[in-house]
Amino acid sequence: MAKAVRVHQVGGPEALIYESIDLPPPGSGEVHIRQHAVGLNFIDVYYRTGLYKAPSLPFVAGNEAAGEVVSVGPGVTEFHPGDRVAYYANLGGYATERNIAADKLVRLPDHITYEQGAVLMLKGLTVWYLLHKTFKVEPGHRVLIHAAAGGIGLIACQWAKALGANVIGTVGSKAKADLALANGCDHVILYNEENFVERVKQISRNELCDVVYDGVGKTTFPGSLSCLKPRGLFVSFGNASGPVPPFALAELNNHGSLFATRPKLNDYVAKRADLIEGADTLFAAVISGKLHLPINHAYALKDAAQAHIDLESRKTTGASILKP
Numbered sequence: 001m002a003k004a005v006r007v008h009q010v011g012g013p014e015a016l017i018y019e020s021i022d023l024p025p026p027g028s029g030e031v032h033i034r035q036h037a038v039g040l041n042f043i044d045v046y047y048r049t050g051l052y053k054a055p056s057l058p059f060v061a062g063n064e065a066a067g068e069v070v071s072v073g074p075g076v077t078e079f080h081p082g083d084r085v086a087y088y089a090n091l092g093g094y095a096t097e098r099n100i101a102a103d104k105l106v107r108l109p110d111h112i113t114y115e116q117g118a119v120l121m122l123k124g125l126t127v128w129y130l131l132h133k134t135f136k137v138e139p140g141h142r143v144l145i146h147a148a149a150g151g152i153g154l155i156a157c158q159w160a161k162a163l164g165a166n167v168i169g170t171v172g173s174k175a176k177a178d179l180a181l182a183n184g185c186d187h188v189i190l191y192n193e194e195n196f197v198e199r200v201k202q203i204s205r206n207e208l209c210d211v212v213y214d215g216v217g218k219t220t221f222p223g224s225l226s227c228l229k230p231r232g233l234f235v236s237f238g239n240a241s242g243p244v245p246p247f248a249l250a251e252l253n254n255h256g257s258l259f260a261t262r263p264k265l266n267d268y269v270a271k272r273a274d275l276i277e278g279a280d281t282l283f284a285a286v287i288s289g290k291l292h293l294p295i296n297h298a299y300a301l302k303d304a305a306q307a308h309i310d311l312e313s314r315k316t317t318g319a320s321i322l323k324p
């Protein structure tokens, strides 16, 4: 029988309940997959706490995974039993088996493991669009990446460096600083101990940054704006410390005609052609060795609550997976 981690009532990590679920045969356009690895993401925490609203209760947590096709529903021609696949999709991920719309799936190349596939589809695709679409990082750009040793952070630092940028990362501990430096950061700032704005000014000799990638939110705002050169781009893509508070648009003027955006992956992979472009680019980057995926923690799926406790208490580095 299929098992899943469901949330019946939003709340703390104890809201994650590992239990049996009924899984009907795949419907029209759906594929039944047996999952081999599930990605752990801060977004899973937002849904569990209710910061992001799930469409209904109970819901199966989780937003990215990889596995093999068991069977396909009517009308599915692109996938067949035995195919190795991975996906990003809102909710439904923390499960041993599930049904999912075929157009969410991508086929995994032979050289990409299930574990890699499970962290590439949300974390990897997010880094892909942030560095290639939201702002096109090019040689010579100076970029600031907050939470540089996190799941998104370590991939972003590696890729920004590979694109020729000068990379400044912020991190919460000395051990994380070493990790960030080993993964593409040119400079690391311990933002719990140092004034990161002053350090960015010092490191850049007051030239500041072309772009700031901020997934931390509340505690790094408005400092992130002060790290940008005139006409720089503030990319607020997450809320690990809480949402950015409402602010006056005039702040962007005061800091030098800045641009600001609050992007989300859904809008960058809504068209299947974009999803395939992103996945192909990622797989090629991993297979060529340009990107190394730091999968630093693995938990049994039934221990999802512990995984959330560790993620929220900033104990994890790089990517973490749940094993069904």
Ligand SMILES: NC(=O)c1ccc[n+]([C@@H]2O[C@H](COP(=O)([O-])OP(=O)(O)OC[C@H]3O[C@@H](n4cnc5c(N)ncnc54)[C@H](OP(=O)(O)O)[C@@H]3O)[C@@H](O)[C@H]2O)c1
Pocket: 040, 041, 042, 043, 122, 123, 126, 147, 148, 149, 150, 151, 152, 153, 170, 171, 172, 173, 176, 215, 216, 219, 237, 238, 239, 240, 241, 242, 263, 264, 265, 266, 311, 312, 313, 314, 315, 316, 317, 318
């Ligand atoms: N918009 C999108 O399309 C999109 C897609 C995926 C993810 N995201 C966002 O990307 C960010 C990173 O996600 P992730 O899954 O890779 O998580 P993560 O970076 O592995 O974990 C979050 C990190 O944020 C830092 N942090 C700072 N203040 C914190 C606080 N008060 N509580 C907890 N952590 C805090 C911690 O690093 P330090 O100890 O080094 O400070 C922590 O390790 C999240 O904000 C997520 O929502 C956005």
